[in-house]
Amino acid sequence: MARSDGRADDELRDISITRGFQQHPAGSVLVSFGQTTVLCAASVTEGVPRWRQGSGLGWLTAEYAMLPSATHTRSDRESVKGRVGGRTHEISRLVGRALRAAIDLRALGENTIQLDCDVLQADGGTRTAAITGAYVALADAVTWLRAHKRLADPQPLSCSIAAVSVGVVDGRVRLDLPYEEDSRAEVDMNVVATDTGTLVEVQGTGEGATYTRATLDAMLDSALAGCAHLTELQNAALAEPYPGELP
Amino acid sequence: MARSDGRADDELRDISITRGFQQHPAGSVLVSFGQTTVLCAASVTEGVPRWRQGSGLGWLTAEYAMLPSATHTRSDRESVKGRVGGRTHEISRLVGRALRAAIDLRALGENTIQLDCDVLQADGGTRTAAITGAYVALADAVTWLRAHKRLADPQPLSCSIAAVSVGVVDGRVRLDLPYEEDSRAEVDMNVVATDTGTLVEVQGTGEGATYTRATLDAMLDSALAGCAHLTELQNAALAEPYPGELP
Amino acid sequence: MARSDGRADDELRDISITRGFQQHPAGSVLVSFGQTTVLCAASVTEGVPRWRQGSGLGWLTAEYAMLPSATHTRSDRESVKGRVGGRTHEISRLVGRALRAAIDLRALGENTIQLDCDVLQADGGTRTAAITGAYVALADAVTWLRAHKRLADPQPLSCSIAAVSVGVVDGRVRLDLPYEEDSRAEVDMNVVATDTGTLVEVQGTGEGATYTRATLDAMLDSALAGCAHLTELQNAALAEPYPGELP
Amino acid sequence: MARSDGRADDELRDISITRGFQQHPAGSVLVSFGQTTVLCAASVTEGVPRWRQGSGLGWLTAEYAMLPSATHTRSDRESVKGRVGGRTHEISRLVGRALRAAIDLRALGENTIQLDCDVLQADGGTRTAAITGAYVALADAVTWLRAHKRLADPQPLSCSIAAVSVGVVDGRVRLDLPYEEDSRAEVDMNVVATDTGTLVEVQGTGEGATYTRATLDAMLDSALAGCAHLTELQNAALAEPYPGELP
């Protein structure tokens, strides 16, 4: 059974990575995985939260959110509801954890990097697009900090980070699921990996079903190949000169 | 004393209006006034809030918000703070009121149009850009409703709406203030007007200063000319065919 | 068509201003515009908010609220709902902005004046009554500060402030609208002015209608005459000795 | 040791009860116990909360609150803090419970009476003044319901209710404590009683001290005499014709 968008099972959607989308943050990247579009900003502030002051260590944290108009049917605004939902909390924590794996907080010095991943359009895989784009924004923010001589050590990034979803749909292991596949997947997994192929985070969930270890292995094979491809695309984007004037 | 961006006192910033920015809402417009960029979406739902059911009248409401990364220094997320701030509330109410002046709610039938104006980048005049863009999104949503035969009357829009800021800076009346001028303006006024030059809303505030009626008149002259120009740009944008596939 | 209370179109309702209504605040004024009654208190505290410390400048802020029993049909308590509504926020901000126009914050020294405007009975024009009463409470609080030698300069008030509503009802421009007129006004405007007739704030809104510049001019004429009359009544009230013992 | 205001130990402060203070609620009473002033409104709505519909029983509930300017030092507004404090909750529940003892909810029919007790000025004993005033507002609301033929039975009030504080100050049992005595009382008791001298609620608290049963008995003697006197004053107030026009 073919995929509705004609892709091979192990093929990524069209990926685009646009740096310098906003003027103010030190890094600002608009990333698209097919119709999923996320604006990833990396804002730098001097100093760290109070509980960390004087430690010599920096801090990196992330917040994920969705515009109400991003989804097929409009979703209510969390600010108006007065509370951040469980899913939002969970993804924000995942993004922060994933990106902290890439950075040596001692080398960062007592600076804070705040990653904001705001989904402008949602079509499945928003959290993995967010992580993939946030890494590029983070790399630009680190370049900015280096240019402003605010790093404790000039190379705080120890690896690069990419993420992709994979799942079992129509009985087949498929990479980078759009909403149409994601919503009926039997198993759903998100994999965050480094440029050397080591793992940062694996989250695999049976959706009203369970899965064997053999399926887990097949999903990991596909996801790691996808992450390797995303790493190439991130590197290509970062090899370009910074567009427009620097923030 | 010249303006820092070289404009004449009565000149608008570069305006751009991009329709069809998002796939899901019935209308979705990315509007820029210089470096200020606002994403305006018009989402349609069948039915009206409970207090309005059975009245035969439709409803239109608006929410305004800012991405944390939109401002020079990152601002905290209102969903995380757990409450919508006073300024956000005030602008949301203004946008809704302004656009309701353009639409005959009886002709709309029992449909609800929700306008979401999310500021992607802020450089002064975000509320007037939001209103100007929201009108275009609203016009597209009305076209969509008409195409789906869901209107009680085929022409619910009675006029078009545009808005612009004007103020007294360096002792001179200036149109469409960027943040650099807005933050030191002695008087600050927002004007919402129709395509026939009648007024929908006038809000003029002395900022630690008061102003004479003569100044009020000069500001109104400038703002009404600015709105007339914005109306032309809106009409030009709406004269183009809808980009990409219809939602 | 005559007004239901028999007034001329440019006539204020019966105005009463009672100073010293409460014992504890430095200024406490019960103001009535017809059946609208607002308790305006000016509380003084030494020091300023943290973001202002060491600046040598004082601070003035305002909060507006309504008793649940003030309105025709009881309204829910915002403390019980757990959030301040948009209208309340908007008026609180307006009252603070209006009164800050009257005071030189450097002359005030590092003191904070908190204005609390609590509506005991609502019959239209509560925000303009609140501003008009709050000015008198502020004047008493400044007298108190002067008597306690806590001002940086003995004359921090640069002007007096009054406010009134005006609107188009039954096709006629009318001053100081009670609820019965306000609820069916085609245009509604609030004007805040000084004792020299300069403007502090103008907010004019078409309610499901738009209005011409000629109408705007006629409304301003009426409102400025109304403010001039209110200024006389404020001066008369302040010319009396302080009732009872000083706080 | 004499009381600072010269009263005898078993003497109430000056009590005043003003009916018809507000226009809109069915009952509205301004009550003062010395410098403590509480505005007690009884608002009537047709119908009962959902969990009670179809039972044939009415409902009565109460909310107590304090204006920020009521206290010696301004207190923060609970709506702004976004939550009702423990003390406010506790007193609201007490007032509702106390007044429900006076009314036969079956005779009330499916109507809801909402009591709002807003403290305009606080000088000790606000909860007992609130209960005493709320009874008078309730009596007026019942009269209003009877006049509008909305009662299931014409006599829903089975008794009248009054309340007073009593405490041990300077080693002596004293009635109706002002703030100056209340803040240093060793024991503090609030007593709610009916016109026949039976008890509705007794709450006696040692404040950093404990007390003997003999002290409890002496406090009850004093409080019951005080409540009997308050009942006379309530009856006298209710014997007057309703001031102004009926709501």
Next chain:
Amino acid sequence: MARSDGRADDELRDISITRGFQQHPAGSVLVSFGQTTVLCAASVTEGVPRWRQGSGLGWLTAEYAMLPSATHTRSDRESVKGRVGGRTHEISRLVGRALRAAIDLRALGENTIQLDCDVLQADGGTRTAAITGAYVALADAVTWLRAHKRLADPQPLSCSIAAVSVGVVDGRVRLDLPYEEDSRAEVDMNVVATDTGTLVEVQGTGEGATYTRATLDAMLDSALAGCAHLTELQNAALAEPYPGELP
């Protein structure tokens, strides 16, 4: 008419007191009054809240809560509702006040004791069980502080504290009401007393009924006898060696 569990009117339910239920807090007691079970923990922290720093005085505060699964029908979680209910607030304040009567805060030194009373199973009388158990946890926490030489004076406890409910059910004064009796009691009273029989708190409420002074006296007789018995059981529990390893 006999009680449904066969007890005499003046008889307590089976009481059990288990010390050392949790490892981490300085005192941790599982207390049962029949089927009512409350986990009472006393956690010690060095230092006091900011408003108390430098006073030389310690602080003691309490929080009461119920597990959702504790009640016959599951109750909603207050953390999920986003606010603490009025009943919870009221009981938390009562528990804190009751236990502060037992401790000399100067002798405690600048330490804070936080009492947490979490109801694991509810069958009437949860607040009185909480107070009775909390006293034992407090005594263990004081022993712990003494052993760690952190007290300003070695004997901060001036008395012991116990509490019990009493009410009028089926026309008879009955002690220690289970839910089945509590829910239909005409009068309900909670009494907190010391080991010398003096009173800390008396709260007696007519539930849709009023009561005479004679009834109040009979309820007090029964409650004070009950408290004396509870004091014996507390002493017996505290006479045992501390179970397991000390925290």
Next chain:
Amino acid sequence: MARSDGRADDELRDISITRGFQQHPAGSVLVSFGQTTVLCAASVTEGVPRWRQGSGLGWLTAEYAMLPSATHTRSDRESVKGRVGGRTHEISRLVGRALRAAIDLRALGENTIQLDCDVLQADGGTRTAAITGAYVALADAVTWLRAHKRLADPQPLSCSIAAVSVGVVDGRVRLDLPYEEDSRAEVDMNVVATDTGTLVEVQGTGEGATYTRATLDAMLDSALAGCAHLTELQNAALAEPYPGELP
């Protein structure tokens, strides 16, 4: 390097499972993994949430929380903070998802099962203990529903569910980490599995480190063996007759 509690690397802590801990819920299990103790209750209500009515499907949801006194240092109460934290949300969602994998919601019929997992004492692995205990409570609730003839089909449970943590500590793969190991683990994984060894959920996180696929495999081996052992213990517990009277 040996484990501080002397266990082999692939050995579980002492596990205890006590059914019938509370009277009211249909299932109530106190589960301990070493010093970690969680009270798991399964409450049954007739009917389903509104969005599910008429579907013929049941619903199962879960809430996880921690008593303030459960942790080494007391943690603040989420009800008092007024919001549920991200970690709590995330675990609640995990528990619900895990247990929904065991139950056929059509066979359940239009009933709702609410699982409450309240941590009484925390020493690492609270979420896996919660899932393991919740399964037993769920099994008892299903028995209760069957006995009351409220199931659409008598066998709604399709498998049993157990969960355990595994991690890399001191360079070694270790099973069932206590807090002392968990807090310094380089990699941390939670595995939820069925009695046939298929996977429900795998969540593996590098904590400031990344890990190879070989490590992932070794962790899965250990976790699946641990889950198999837990399944035996669950079966043994469920083979006993229900203690005490049925709810």
